[in-house]
Amino acid sequence: MNVVATLPSLGDIAREVGGDRVNVTSLCKGYEDPHYLQPKPSYSRTLRKAALLIDNGLELEVGWLPPLLDTARNPKLIPGSTAILDGASAVTNVLEVPTGSVDRSQGDIHPFGNPHVMLDPRNALAVVDLIARRLADLDPEGAAGYVMRADDYKTRLSARIEEWKALAAPLRGEPIVTYHKQWEYLAQWLGLNIIGYVESRPGIPPTPRHVTALIDSMVKKGVRIVLAATFMDEDAAGEVALKAGARLAVLPAEVGGADGTDSYIDLIDTIVHELAGTDDR
Ligand SMILES: [Zn+2]
Numbered sequence: 016m017n018v019v020a021t022l023p024s025l026g027d028i029a030r031e032v033g034g035d036r037v038n039v040t041s042l043c044k045g046y047e048d049p050h051y052l053q054p055k056p057s058y059s060r061t062l063r064k065a066a067l068l069i070d071n072g073l074e075l076e077v078g079w080l081p082p083l084l085d086t087a088r089n090p091k092l093i094p095g096s097t098a099i100l101d102g103a104s105a106v107t108n109v110l111e112v113p114t115g116s117v118d119r120s121q122g123d124i125h126p127f128g129n130p131h132v133m134l135d136p137r138n139a140l141a142v143v144d145l146i147a148r149r150l151a152d153l154d155p156e157g158a159a160g161y162v163m164r165a166d167d168y169k170t171r172l173s174a175r176i177e178e179w180k181a182l183a184a185p186l187r188g189e190p191i192v193t194y195h196k197q198w199e200y201l202a203q204w205l206g207l208n209i210i211g212y213v214e215s216r217p218g219i220p221p222t223p224r225h226v227t228a229l230i231d232s233m234v235k236k237g238v239r240i241v242l243a244a245t246f247m248d249e250d251a252a253g254e255v256a257l258k259a260g261a262r263l264a265v266l267p268a269e270v271g272g273a274d275g276t277d278s279y280i281d282l283i284d285t286i287v288h289e290l291a292g293t294d295d296r
Pocket residue numbers: 050125130131195196197
């Protein structure tokens with residue numbers, strides 16, 4: 016079965032669950048910003064042959080996926096059909112769902128809540144089950160195998176989750192600043208306290224006035240870590256870190272976003288180790 020994933024983390028999980036019954040292609044590379052993917056003609060051809068499309072959902076891909084689906088003209092890939100699966104629909108506690116009305120003045124707001132769910136591996140556990148169920152629906156002959164592989168993967172991931180929690184325990188309560196509003200799920204999982212963002216508003220680059228106020232509040236609150244994804248503006252984040260006397264941690268936010276992050280487990284492992292390593296107490 017041809018499976019296409021938007022994010023490489025979803026692709027990796029689909030491969031783990033699907034084994035040799037699936038042929039998985041991920042559209043985004045780990046070093047590309049999934050909010051603003053530049054579609055290539057090959058993406059349409061890949062989507063045309065897909066029996067299942069796994070996207071993140073919560074409008075993370077809203078800027079580029081719908082037009083790509085139009086050009087792909089795959090009759091199976093119709094919104095609402097079983098051939099399209101939103102990974103984030105497995106997540107019960109979506110963060111930052113706006114309560115009031117949403118308009119562009121608030122920045123590039125995600126109107127259904129913060130979509131960066133895959134940075135909490137507990138959410139990934141739920142996504143594993145979701146993918147296994149959908150693969151079984153589409154390919155009943157493989158159902159028993161999908162369940163077995165999903166259980167095996169969840170056992171391995173759960174063991175690592177315990178290990179990572181212990182490793183990051185000294186960081187509980189640590190005040191941090193992040194570049195984009197992208198690490199909320201990770202912060203919630205590890206007990207990090209995000210006190211500000213380098214971006215003035217989500218998706219909008221920092222203004223000098225914002226940077227000055229941010230540095231002030233970082234110094235007051237004793238922020239020692241600034242966190243940015245590898246594909247974000249490292250210079251702006253680096254300047255903020257330097258002026259506030261904090262350390263800049265440039266971390267992969269997706270599978271393939273840095274060396275040694277070829278799988279979802281390796282990705283979270285890299286993030287947690289680098290974060291724990293930036294703790295210089
Ligand atoms: Zn975002």
